Amino acid sequence: MATRIRSSSKRCAVVGGSGFLGRHLVEKLVEKGYSVSVFDIRQSYELPGVTFHQGDLCNKQDLLVALRDVSLVFHCASPAPSSDDQALFQRVNVEGTRTVIQACQEAGVQKLVLTSSASVVFEGTDIKNGEEDLPYAKKPIDYYTQTKIQQEKLVLQACNKEKGFLTVAIRPHGIFGPRDPQLVPILVDTARRGKMKFIIGDGSNLVDFTFVENVVHGHVLAAEYLKPDSPLCGKAYHITNDEPIRFWDFMSRVLVGLGYDAPRYHLPYSLVYGLALLLWLLTLLLRPLITIKPTFTPMRVALAGTHHYYSCARAKHDMGYKPLVSLHEAIAQTVASYPDLRRGA
Ligand SMILES: NC(=O)C1=CN([C@@H]2O[C@H](COP(=O)(O)OP(=O)(O)OC[C@H]3O[C@@H](n4cnc5c(N)ncnc54)[C@H](OP(=O)(O)O)[C@@H]3O)[C@@H](O)[C@H]2O)C=CC1
Numbered sequence: 415m416a417t418r419i420r421s422s423s424k425r426c427a428v429v430g431g432s433g434f435l436g437r438h439l440v441e442k443l444v445e446k447g448y449s450v451s452v453f454d455i456r457q458s459y460e461l462p463g464v465t466f467h468q469g470d471l472c473n474k475q476d477l478l479v480a481l482r483d484v485s486l487v488f489h490c491a492s493p494a495p496s497s498d499d500q501a502l503f504q505r506v507n508v509e510g511t512r513t514v515i516q517a518c519q520e521a522g523v524q525k526l527v528l529t530s531s532a533s534v535v536f537e538g539t540d541i542k543n544g545e546e547d548l549p550y551a552k553k554p555i556d557y558y559t560q561t562k563i564q565q566e567k568l569v570l571q572a573c574n575k576e577k578g579f580l581t582v583a584i585r586p587h588g589i590f591g592p593r594d595p596q597l598v599p600i601l602v603d604t605a606r607r608g609k610m611k612f613i614i615g616d617g618s619n620l621v622d623f624t625f626v627e628n629v630v631h632g633h634v635l636a637a638e639y640l641k642p643d644s645p646l647c648g649k650a651y652h653i654t655n656d657e658p659i660r661f662w663d664f665m666s667r668v669l670v671g672l673g674y675d676a677p678r679y680h681l682p683y684s685l686v687y688g689l690a691l692l693l694w695l696l697t698l699l700l701r702p703l704i705t706i707k708p709t710f711t712p713m714r715v716a717l718a719g720t721h722h723y724y725s726c727a728r729a730k731h732d733m734g735y736k737p738l739v740s741l742h743e744a745i746a747q748t749v750a751s752y753p754d755l756r757r758g759a
């Protein structure tokens with residue numbers, strides 16, 4: 415009996431646990447003594463203490479199997495932003511999240527921690543030290559952002575102390591680190607194709623990039639501090655490195671660390687944004703005939719050419735958050751983790 419009580423309070427599930435952030439989170443939870451149930455559409459690794467359940471989060475019956483005896487659920491599954499597939503985002507991030515909530519409630523889960531995104535308030539214009547009470551973007555810049563907003567609202571509105579179901583949303587920004595399939599690989603691919611010569615705008619815009627270990631730390635703290643009498647219930651929290659950096663300095667540090675040249679020549683922001691918009695419209699028109707995947711999407715250009723950094727004061731105050739790894743150390747660890755992406759490799 416004693417073993418059962420101990421195991422259920424240390425049993426959790428990570429929906430999306432095969433992904434970049436999910437796997438780092440699972441590794442940390444195992445290190446902290448949790449037994450973890452991973453639910454994902456794919457299985458990408460094996461780890462003692464982890465049970466894998468392969469399935470689509472839109473299927474409640476599949477989810478219910480993974481959530482058996484689980485009191486805490488982390489939901490960090492999403493289609494990749496680059497898929498730009500409106501129907502897929504709607505199905506997984508909105509309908510699927512509704513299903514995750516229902517499955518949690520039916521399975522008697524007590525806490526749900528959602529990985530949202532700081533981008534839910536980003537409309538393509540400057541945000542400086544943005545706090546969580548900024549309004550959601552009225553004109554979200556892409557389908558990914560549009561459905562992340564709906565997803566966050568669903569999860570936060572589901573928080574119900576009377577029914578013993580508590581929810582919280584973590585809003586990270588620009589996650590990077592070892593095994594990231596997105597930021598560094600796209601950057602290096604662009605450099606290898608000779609397209610990373612230009613700085614969009616004057617290069618002075620400050621942005622948050624957040625080391626994956628710090629994002630994991632924010633999730634674990636949120637789970638621990640989420641209690642019926644805590645201020646976390648039904649709230650969103652920014653989790654960043656708390657060291658905004660010039661977007662182009664960050665790109666240059668990673669590129670130079672991997673042996674590539676830093677971008678040098680400046681292009682006007684509105685020109686590049688206009689071209690990216692035109693290209694995006696063209697890809698929409700041609701989609702029935704051919705699939706084009708532009709590197710410079712309007713979202714990426716907006717992210718590269720505006721200020722967007724966020725305050726983590728709320729997370730510091732309510733859950734004692736403090737980044738564990740500095741940006742300097744995080745970039746060094748990340749660069750060292752990609753020997754295959756070095757110039758000439
Ligand atoms: N990376 C970043 O900079 C940021 C990410 N976020 C959020 O963090 C979370 C994790 O992102 P990240 O780790 O980068 O993303 P990944 O794509 O690496 O991980 C997401 C995981 O979810 C899986 N998945 C997708 N659809 C389903 C489905 N229908 N059922 C079950 N599993 C599914 C994916 O599988 P598959 O790969 O096969 O699709 C993948 O394994 C996401 O919610 C994202 O929105 C927020 C801010 C910044």
Ligand SMILES: CC(C)CCC[C@@H](C)[C@H]1CC[C@H]2C3=C(CC[C@]12C)[C@@]1(C)CCC(=O)C[C@@H]1CC3
Pocket residue numbers: 495530531532533587588589596597600601604709710714715717718
């Ligand atoms: C080609 C270059 C102009 C840019 C290369 C790097 C980009 C791929 C990344 C720079 C900022 C990143 C970012 C995200 C994805 C990768 C970048 C665009 C997100 C959109 C991922 C999902 C989120 O929730 C928000 C992120 C903001 C920053």
